[in-house]
C-alpha cells in the first residue's frame with residue numbers, strides 16, 4: 001500500500017517532477033486514515049494529490065509522502081444532492097450528472113482535475129466555481145481523524161481554499177440544479193468548444209500558471225510583453241494562450257520556475273502588476 005521512490009512526473013498532467021520517497025494510493029477512507037496516521041508517526045511531510053493537473057513538483061527527490069486520491073471513487077445521488085468521492089474526475093462527472101438532469105458540473109467539464117483538487121483550488125470556469133455547488137466536505141485531518149466541514153469553513157475563494165489547513169478531502173456533498181439533460185448538454189458542448197479554440201488541448205500543461213489580476217488577463221499581459229512562444233529548455237509559453245506553459249517532452253521544474261520569473265518580471269516592469277501563481281509549486 002505504501003510504495004518507495006515513485007517518479008512524480010508520471011502523476012502530473014505537466015509530466016514534470018522527480019522522485020518522492022514514499023507514495024500511496026488509498027482505495028477507501030480506512031486506508032487513508034491508516035496512511036495519514038503512519039505518516040504522522042514517522043514525521044513525514046504529507047502531500048495529497050488527486051489528478052496532478054495543478055501542481056509542479058521539483059526535479060530533485062522529495063523527502064515526503066505523496067498520497068494520491070484517484071482511486072477513492074463513488075457517486076451517490078439523492079434528488080438534487082450528490083455525494084462525490086475525491087477520485088472522481090470533473091469531465092466524467094459532468095456527463096454522468098447531465099444524464100440525471102443535474103446542472104452545475106457542465107461548466108467545469110474541460111477541467112482535467114478530480115474532486116479533491118477541485119475543492120482545494122475552488123476550480124471554476126465560465127462563471128461557475130466549486131464554491132457555488134459545495135455543501136459539505138468530509139476530511140481526514142492531519143491527526144488521522146474524520147471531520148465534517150461546511151463549505152463556509154473552507155473559505156473558498158479565487159482558486160484557493162483553506163482545505164489543506166484541515167487535512168485531506170475524501171468525499172464532498174454538492175447541491176445541484178435540476179434542468180433538462182439536453183439544455184445541460186448544449187452548455188457543456190458550448191464551453192468545450194470555446195476551450196478547445198482558446199487553450200492548448202491534449203498536451204502536457206498545468207493549466208493557468210498565474211491568477212488573473214483583478215479586471216485583467218494574465219495571458220493577455222504575458223502576450224503583450226512579447227513572451228508568446230518564448231522557451232527555456234523544453235518548457236515553452238503557449239502560442240495559443242500565454243498563461244499556459246507547455247512541456248515539449250523533457251521539461252524540468254527548474255525551467256518552469258525560471259520562465260515564471262521572467263514573465264512576472266516583464267509584466268511588472270511594463271505595467272507595475274504583480275502576477276500571482278495559480279499553480280501549486282512544491283519545494
Ligand SMILES: Cc1cc2nc3c(=O)[nH]c(=O)nc-3n(C[C@H](O)[C@H](O)[C@H](O)COP(=O)(O)OP(=O)(O)OC[C@H]3O[C@@H](n4cnc5c(N)ncnc54)[C@H](O)[C@@H]3O)c2cc1C
Nearest residue numbers: 049050051052053054113114116117118120123124169207
Ligand atoms: C488543460 C488544463 C485546463 C485547466 N483549466 C482550468 C479551469 O478552467 N479552471 C480551473 O479552476 N482550473 C483549471 N485547471 C487547473 C486544474 O485542473 C484544477 O485546479 C483542478 O481542479 C485541480 O484538480 P487536481 O485533481 O488535478 O488537483 P491536484 O493538481 O492533484 O492538486 C491541486 C491542489 O489540491 C490539493 N489536493 C489534491 N487533492 C486533495 C485532497 N483530496 N484533499 C486535499 N487537498 C488536495 C493538492 O495538494 C494541491 O495543493 C486546468 C488544468 C489544465 C491542465
